[in-house]
Amino acid sequence: MGTHNNSTSPNALGLKSILGTENLSAKQINTILDCADHFKKLHERGEEAPASLANKTIILLFFEPSTRTRGSFELAAKRLKGNTLVLTKEMSSAEKGETLFDTAKNIEAMQPDLLVLRHPSAGSPYHLSQRLNIPIVNAGDGFHEHPTQALLDMMTIREFKKDVKGLRVLILGDIAHSRVARSDIYALQTLGAKVRVCGPPTLMPPKAEKMGVEVFNDLDEAVKDQDVIICLRIQFERLNPGQSPSRGEYSKFYGMSSRRLKLAKPDVLIMHPGPVNRGVELSPDVADGAHSVILNQVANGVLVRMALLHLLTGGDALGATR
Amino acid sequence: MSPRPVLLKGGRIFDPSQNLDLIGDIFLRNGKVEAIATSIPVSREMAAMVIDVKGLIVTPGWVDIHTHLREPGGSHKETIKTGTEAAAAGGFTSVACMANTNPVNDNPFITSFINQKVASESEINVFPIGAITKGLKGEELAEIGSMWEAGIVGISDDGKTVMNSYLMRKAMDYSKKFDIVVISHCEDSCLKGRGVMNEGFNSAKFGLRGIPRTSEDLIVARDILLAELTGARLHIAHCTTEGSVRLVREAKKRGLKVTAEATPHHLTLTDDCVGTYDTNTKVAPPLRESQDVAALREGLIDGTIDTLASDHAPHSIEDKEVEYDHAEFGMIGMESAFPLYYRQTLENGVPLSRLISAMTVKPAEIIGVPKGTLKVGMDADVTVFDPEFKYKIDKTRFRSRSQNCPFDGWDVKGKVCYTINGGKVIYRSEHLKELT
Numbered sequence: 231m232g233t234h235n236n237s238t239s240p241n242a243l244g245l246k247s248i249l250g251t252e253n254l255s256a257k258q259i260n261t262i263l264d265c266a267d268h269f270k271k272l273h274e275r276g277e278e279a280p281a282s283l284a285n286k287t288i289i290l291l292f293f294e295p296s297t298r299t300r301g302s303f304e305l306a307a308k309r310l311k312g313n314t315l316v317l318t319k320e321m322s323s324a325e326k327g328e329t330l331f332d333t334a335k336n337i338e339a340m341q342p343d344l345l346v347l348r349h350p351s352a353g354s355p356y357h358l359s360q361r362l363n364i365p366i367v368n369a370g371d372g373f374h375e376h377p378t379q380a381l382l383d384m385m386t387i388r389e390f391k392k393d394v395k396g397l398r399v400l401i402l403g404d405i406a407h408s409r410v411a412r413s414d415i416y417a418l419q420t421l422g423a424k425v426r427v428c429g430p431p432t433l434m435p436p437k438a439e440k441m442g443v444e445v446f447n448d449l450d451e452a453v454k455d456q457d458v459i460i461c462l463r464i465q466f467e468r469l470n471p472g473q474s475p476s477r478g479e480y481s482k483f484y485g486m487s488s489r490r491l492k493l494a495k496p497d498v499l500i501m502h503p504g505p506v507n508r509g510v511e512l513s514p515d516v517a518d519g520a521h522s523v524i525l526n527q528v529a530n531g532v533l534v535r536m537a538l539l540h541l542l543t544g545g546d547a548l549g550a551t552r
Numbered sequence: 553m554s555p556r557p558v559l560l561k562g563g564r565i566f567d568p569s570q571n572l573d574l575i576g577d578i579f580l581r582n583g584k585v586e587a588i589a590t591s592i593p594v595s596r597e598m599a600a601m602v603i604d605v606k607g608l609i610v611t612p613g614w615v616d617i618h619t620h621l622r623e624p625g626g627s628h629k630e631t632i633k634t635g636t637e638a639a640a641a642g643g644f645t646s647v648a649c650m651a652n653t654n655p656v657n658d659n660p661f662i663t664s665f666i667n668q669k670v671a672s673e674s675e676i677n678v679f680p681i682g683a684i685t686k687g688l689k690g691e692e693l694a695e696i697g698s699m700w701e702a703g704i705v706g707i708s709d710d711g712k713t714v715m716n717s718y719l720m721r722k723a724m725d726y727s728k729k730f731d732i733v734v735i736s737h738c739e740d741s742c743l744k745g746r747g748v749m750n751e752g753f754n755s756a757k758f759g760l761r762g763i764p765r766t767s768e769d770l771i772v773a774r775d776i777l778l779a780e781l782t783g784a785r786l787h788i789a790h791c792t793t794e795g796s797v798r799l800v801r802e803a804k805k806r807g808l809k810v811t812a813e814a815t816p817h818h819l820t821l822t823d824d825c826v827g828t829y830d831t832n833t834k835v836a837p838p839l840r841e842s843q844d845v846a847a848l849r850e851g852l853i854d855g856t857i858d859t860l861a862s863d864h865a866p867h868s869i870e871d872k873e874v875e876y877d878h879a880e881f882g883m884i885g886m887e888s889a890f891p892l893y894y895r896q897t898l899e900n901g902v903p904l905s906r907l908i909s910a911m912t913v914k915p916a917e918i919i920g921v922p923k924g925t926l927k928v929g930m931d932a933d934v935t936v937f938d939p940e941f942k943y944k945i946d947k948t949r950f951r952s953r954s955q956n957c958p959f960d961g962w963d964v965k966g967k968v969c970y971t972i973n974g975g976k977v978i979y980r981s982e983h984l985k986e987l988t
Contacts, residue, residue: 331874349875352760352877353875353876354875356828357875371759372759372760372877373759409759412757412759436751437756438756
């Protein structure tokens with residue numbers, strides 16, 4: 231599922247909610263990125279962001295642990311002078327047996343302006359968007375989508391490569407269980423990149439090539455000529471025995487090392503949604519090296535989320551260039 | 553007290569059990585089929601109920617050998633009373649009910665409880681299926697012999713697979729003594745894992761854990777081999793894959809006593825419809841892909857799929873109105889089954905004789921009951937349907953206590969008009985005019 235289209239929506243994106251990148255057009259993605267770039271320029275000039283969220287309330291409902299995404303949304307809302315309320319699984323009544331839908335309806339009764347949801351079950355933001363009147367932003371639903379991560383990834387690529395179109399991008403890791411991979415693939419393809427995926431066969435989704443990507447099991451082959459390499463976190467804590475090799479084995483065959491880096495283009499970007507398993511997905515020298523733009527991703531994350539919150543609550547399309 | 557004699561006049565009497573396809577009358581008296589002819593004169597003293605069934609098709613009462621009536625223990629989802637009312641409205645005069653109740657029907661006391669409830673609250677025939685293993689735990693055999701004495705017509709751990717092959721072999725050996733069918737729900741639990749939909753391109757796209765076809769094909773193959781080893785009668789419940797159909801076809805060619813069934817939803821839907829995360833599409837085994845649906849249809853045409861069965865699985869709103877990962881598996885089916893079955897004849901080349909046979913004589917044979925036929929002297933269980941009537945499926949009018957149905961609002965053709973059990977009219981469709 232992508233986004234919930236509301237043709238009477240007054241906002242600059244023409245969308246009520248952001249559920250995924252699958253159904254976002256290039257124009258919509260660029261509107262968001264241009265707005266984020268605008269906020270970046272203001273920040274660099276030492277100017278304040280507009281108070282687009284003054285007197286507005288953003289509720290963050292996080293049913294899964296998160297550091298950067300949650301913190302990023304909170305900061306984004308606060309920079310636009312909005313009020314935030316964070317509810318986590320432990321704090322909510324889910325522990326007392328309240329269903330997700332009841333929790334959401336109760337929250338809606340408190341009249342927030344927007345709900346950000348992270349949930350372990352795919353489809354949850356879609357269900358909520360059918361039942362609630364307020365905009366929903368999907369901060370990650372199970373293995374399905376993580377649109378704001380993909381958007382900040384696009385912004386980061388654009389920052390260093392000027393344009394996503396025509397780039398060769400490799401997504402590396404546990405593709406089967408990665409919502410980041412799915413959202414990145416849709417966004418990259420919409421913006422005209424050529425995508426390939428690589429990972430252990432046990433962690434590759436069935437019929438992956440039907441998503442329009444090249445599938446590799448051998449990393450040395452996969453990295454050749456790539457402009458961007460997005461490394462995914464391997465979630466050992468979520469895997470069944472038999473699904474993942476040991477850390478040592480994973481790192482040997484699928485870890486990005488300096489040696490492998492040299493097989494890619496000389497100005498290749500190394501990206502990672504975080505948190506990084508040092509020495510497993512990335513060797514420390516790659517993680518901290520000149521090609522790594524991981525920290526830029528984090529900075530761009532706040533800006534992209536500011537752009538989304540601003541646009542979805544009726545803000546103008548700032549910084550429009552295309 | 554016997555019901556009034558009934559004369560069904562001028563219908564197309566269609567009974568594959570005796571190769572009968574005749575426009576005429578059928579006369580039911582004392583709970584039995586008394587006569588079938590092009591015209592039956594009936595005297596006034598008989599005080600017969602005369603029903604004009606011109607333009608309608610008259611068949612033996614339909615038999616559904618895979619239903620869940622949820623009693624004991626699940627009465628918030630369905631009771632024997634509401635489940636059998638739903639069956640009658642769906643045109644079914646006989647159903648077999650599965651053992652995964654609470655407590656499980658794994659002993660003669662629960663079997664007797666079910667029989668008593670049926671006697672006092674059901675207007676149709678209900679044949680209980682007993683569990684293979686105690687508590688459906690897959691560890692020791694249930695009291696199969698005692699349950700047989702109490703009236704079970706087959707054994708099944710449906711809902712689950714007996715994963716221990718040694719135990720399944722023993723169950724099959726033991727079943728031979730009582731000559732009852734062993735019905736297998738085929739899903740290897742290790743391969744299934746925490747899967748919630750078919751494993752394929754869609755499961756990757758929708759971000760849901762997938763259940764590979766092999767989880768079914770593997771157990772179908774295993775159980776066929778065990779049936780060969782033991783000589784037991786094996787029935788494969790709800791086939792959903794191309795592989796299962798192929799395996800059953802080959803087993804029959806080799807002369808093994810293997811039969812198979814297909815559900816209305818597996819003949820109609822693919823896993824594309826899971827894209828809206830509607831939990832009414834969540835079912836075990838799951839909806840598959842178009843090549844599997846095509847294979848099931850071919851299997852129905854060539855007889856590999858012997859019978860059609862609804863796998864009517866009621867669930868309450870609390871069990872379904874949750875995230876896809878957490879929703880219970882299953883959908884109700886008896887009240888929407890017929891038009892979906894009939895569509896296979898209208899659109900997919902299944903001859904009417906094959907279709908009706910799969911709903912009457914064949915399922916009756918599998919569970920070993922004298923039903924599914926209009927031969928003179930047999931029970932007056934009759935279903936009459938209108939092959940032309942078009943309507944919209946409306947789940948709010950269902951008699952089932954539950955509403956977990958993905959076909960709500962569908963435009964369909966083919967409506968049950970009358971359901972008659974033992975000579976008594978137990979269902980008359982709302983769209984009909986008054987009887988004479």
